[in-house]
Amino acid sequence: xxxIKITLGLILLLIATGVGFLYSGLxxxxxxxxxxxxxxxxxxxxxxxxxxxxxxxxxxxDLGDSDLLLSGGADYNDMCAGCHLQPGVSxxxxxxxxxxxxxxxxxxxxxxxxxxxxxxxxWDAALRRQFWIIKHGIKASGMxxxxxxxxxxxxxxxxxxxQKLPELNEMQYQILTxxxxxxxxxxx
Amino acid sequence: MLIRIVPTLALxxxxxxxxxxxxPDKVRKQAKKPQCEAFLKKPKEEMDASDPVTRAMMKxxxxxxxxxxxxxxxxxxxxxxxxH
Numbered sequence: 331x332x333x334i335k336i337t338l339g340l341i342l343l344l345i346a347t348g349v350g351f352l353y354s355g356l357x358x359x360x361x362x363x364x365x366x367x368x369x370x371x372x373x374x375x376x377x378x379x380x381x382x383x384x385x386x387x388x389x390x391x392d393l394g395d396s397d398l399l400l401s402g403g404a405d406y407n408d409m410c411a412g413c414h415l416q417p418g419v420s421x422x423x424x425x426x427x428x429x430x431x432x433x434x435x436x437x438x439x440x441x442x443x444x445x446x447x448x449x450x451x452x453w454d455a456a457l458r459r460q461f462w463i464i465k466h467g468i469k470a471s472g473m474x475x476x477x478x479x480x481x482x483x484x485x486x487x488x489x490x491x492x493q494k495l496p497e498l499n500e501m502q503y504q505i506l507t508x509x510x511x512x513x514x515x516x517x518x
Numbered sequence: 519m520l521i522r523i524v525p526t527l528a529l530x531x532x533x534x535x536x537x538x539x540x541x542p543d544k545v546r547k548q549a550k551k552p553q554c555e556a557f558l559k560k561p562k563e564e565m566d567a568s569d570p571v572t573r574a575m576m577k578x579x580x581x582x583x584x585x586x587x588x589x590x591x592x593x594x595x596x597x598x599x600x601x602h
Contacts (some may be wrong), residue, residue, distance in 0.1 A: 494571055508551055
């Protein structure tokens with residue numbers, strides 16, 4: 331009985347300490363104040379495990395159609411390049427100021443400075459992950475849920491474009507992402 | 519009553535503008551045109567037609583060229599009408 335009382339007392343103390351910490355305002359919330367290593371690991375693990383579970387039943391369409399590069403490229407340029415960069419641009423105010431830093435999508439996957447949870451060969455899982463992140467966004471990271479205003483078709487086109495992005499030079503990027511008057515890529 | 523209606527209307531207005539914030543038509547009006555000159559000057563033999571990136575660029579630039587020809591034709595027609 332005494333042991334149960336002590337355990338309950340400790341649990342209550344722990345809860346009270348936690349709530350007290352929340353209300354104390356001591357936690358540094360600024361994006362220029364980096365997480366501790368252990369907090370970063372915990373948040374990244376939470377994020378990646380959640381995305382993996384949530385995206386595992388998404389079926390990946392054929393992304394080989396070159397038209398996808400045109401519609402996806404134009405959308406990438408409008409919505410993503412400010413944070414995730416483009417050929418010839420190594421940083422922006424947003425890419426420098428956001429924390430966690432948005433991945434540089436002009437770099438190939440093995441050059442990103444964050445963990446990729448799936449093996450190098452699990453290509454479909456990587457595509458599902460990108461689709462899910464673009465569609466649903468990521469809480470408290472600055473990544474919006476584009477699925478609120480964009481169709482799945484448009485989001486898959488962005489995923490298709492992102493696969494080619496690390497290979498593109500500035501001229502290729504400009505042509506693929508520019509919206510001409512006819513905008514043949516924009517089959518929305 | 520007014521205190522309730524004003525914020526509701528303000529929120530409705532905010533959401534109605536944010537949901538259409540990225541309509542392709544709106545963005546297209548502010549967009550830059552593709553700069554195809556250098557690409558179109560490249561000899562066709564040097565281009566890999568099986569590469570999706572090259573195919574997409576060719577398509578974009580052909581459409582752009584067509585648009586330019588049409589707009590030049592239209593401008594010439596308008597000039598002719600103006601002179602007569």
